[in-house]
Amino acid sequence: MDRPLPQITLKERRDRTVAQLCEAFAQDRLELAEFESRLDVAHRAATAGELDALLADLPAPAAPASPDAASDPRARTASAMREAIRESRTFLAFMGGVERRGNWAPARKNLVIAIMGGADLDFREVTLPPGETEVYIFAMMGGVDIVVPPGLNVDASGIAIMGGFAHASARHTADPNAPILRINGFCFMGGVDISIRHRGETPKDARVREREERHRLRDEQRRLRGRE
Numbered sequence: 001m002d003r004p005l006p007q008i009t010l011k012e013r014r015d016r017t018v019a020q021l022c023e024a025f026a027q028d029r030l031e032l033a034e035f036e037s038r039l040d041v042a043h044r045a046a047t048a049g050e051l052d053a054l055l056a057d058l059p060a061p062a063a064p065a066s067p068d069a070a071s072d073p074r075a076r077t078a079s080a081m082r083e084a085i086r087e088s089r090t091f092l093a094f095m096g097g098v099e100r101r102g103n104w105a106p107a108r109k110n111l112v113i114a115i116m117g118g119a120d121l122d123f124r125e126v127t128l129p130p131g132e133t134e135v136y137i138f139a140m141m142g143g144v145d146i147v148v149p150p151g152l153n154v155d156a157s158g159i160a161i162m163g164g165f166a167h168a169s170a171r172h173t174a175d176p177n178a179p180i181l182r183i184n185g186f187c188f189m190g191g192v193d194i195s196i197r198h199r200g201e202t203p204k205d206a207r208v209r210e211r212e213e214r215h216r217l218r219d220e221q222r223r224l225r226g227r228e
Contacts, residue, residue, distance in 0.1 A: 010045075010046075010047075010048065010051075013048055013051050014042055014043070014045065014051060015094065017042050017045075017051045017054055017055060018039065018042055018043075018092070018094060018115075019090075019092060020055055020058065021035060021038050021039060021042065021054065021055075021058075022090045022092050022111060022113050023090055024058050025090075025111060027088055029058060029059075030058075036138075038054045039115075041054060042054055086105070086107040086108075087107055087108050087109065088107050088108065088109045088110070088111070089106065089107035089109070089110050089111070090110075090111045090113070091110065091111070091112045091113070091119055091121070092113050093112075093113065093114040093115070093117030093118055093119045093142060094113070094115050094116070094117055095115070095116045095117050096117045097117055097118045097119065097120070098117075098118075098119045098120070099119070099120045099121075100120070100121050100122065101120075101122040101125075102122075102125050103125045103126065103127075104126060105126075106121075106123075106126060106128070106133055106135075107133075108129075108132075108133060108134065109134045109136070110133070110134065110135045110136070111136050111138070112135060112136070112137045112138070112139075112144055112185070113137075113138045113139075114137075114138070114139040114140070114142030114143060114144050114190065115139075115140045115141065115142055116140070116141045116142055117142045118142055118143045118144070118145070119142075119143075119144045119145070120144075120145045120147075121135070121144075121145070121146050121147070122146075122147045123146070123147060123148045123149065123152065123181065124147055124148070124149045124197065124198070124199045125199060128152075128179035128181065129179060130177050130178075130179055131179065131180070132179075132180045132181075132182050133179060133180070133181050133182070134182045134183075135181065135182070135183045135184075135185075136184060136185050137158065137183065137184070137185025137186070137187065137192055138185055138186055138187075139163070139185070139186070139187035139188070139190035139191070139192060140187070140188045140189065140190060141188070141189045141190055142187075142190045143190055143191045143192070143193070144185075144187075144190075144191075144192045144193070145193050145195070146183065146192070146193070146194045146195070147194075147195050147196075147197050148181060148194065148195075148196055148197075149196070149197070149198065149199065150196055150198060152179070152181055153178055153179065153180045153181065154167070154180075154181045154182075154183065154194065155180060155181070155182045155183070156182075156183040156184065156194055157183075157184045158183070158184055158185045158186065158187065158192055159185075159186045159187075160186075160187045160188075160190075160191070160192070161186075161187070161188045161189070162188065162189045163187045163188060163189055163190045163191050163192075164187075164191045164192070164193075165185075165187060165191070165192045166191070166192065166193045166194065167183075167194040168194060168195050168196045
């Protein structure tokens with residue numbers, strides 16, 4: 001006797017709907033205003049039909065690879081190559097967390113969504129390609145921490161409502177071919193923090209280094225004033 005298929009709960013269906021909306025936004029299939037509107041409807045939806053209506057005009061998600069393809073070394077190599085040159089990527093922290101550290105591979109366009117969750121992206125060991133790498137952040141009652149190495153060109157801007165969008169200033173290289181990390185976004189009752197740290201440096205180490213640098217700068221200014 002065949003066992004009945006397990007029923008998908010409304011929460012699971014809502015989570016899948018949110019994930020598909022995020023992917024559609026990352027692929028430029030939805031404008032920001034429409035994306036935010038559909039997210040709001042998804043969180044208030046009381047029936048599966050309401051959730052399905054949000055995806056009716058969007059293409060179905062790609063089917064997962066078959067087990068045979070996953071075990072084929074050539075298929076894995078091809079997948080890795082596609083991943084290396086990926087145009088868009090979505091990081092979703094929905095009542096949870098997402099983290100990327102070490103030598104990971106960001107896409108050209110990266111969408112970070114933190115809804116009652118947190119995201120941590122560390123770019124210190126990442127080799128960015130020439131040109132722009134974009135990070136768009138949408139944080140609602142969540143937080144996003146981004147760590148960049150000294151010398152990386154970072155162009156950051158954002159809107160915060162009952163929250164904060166903090167960016168530490170840094171010296172930019174004058175090389176016109178140098179990579180640029182362009183960060184912008186929106187946070188509501190949440191926070192975005194972009195900090196500068198050397199590789200392997202902890203937040204405490206960074207604070208100590210910055211304090212020592214300020215002291216050296218102050219001493220140098222005093223020494224120069226003493227020569228006048």
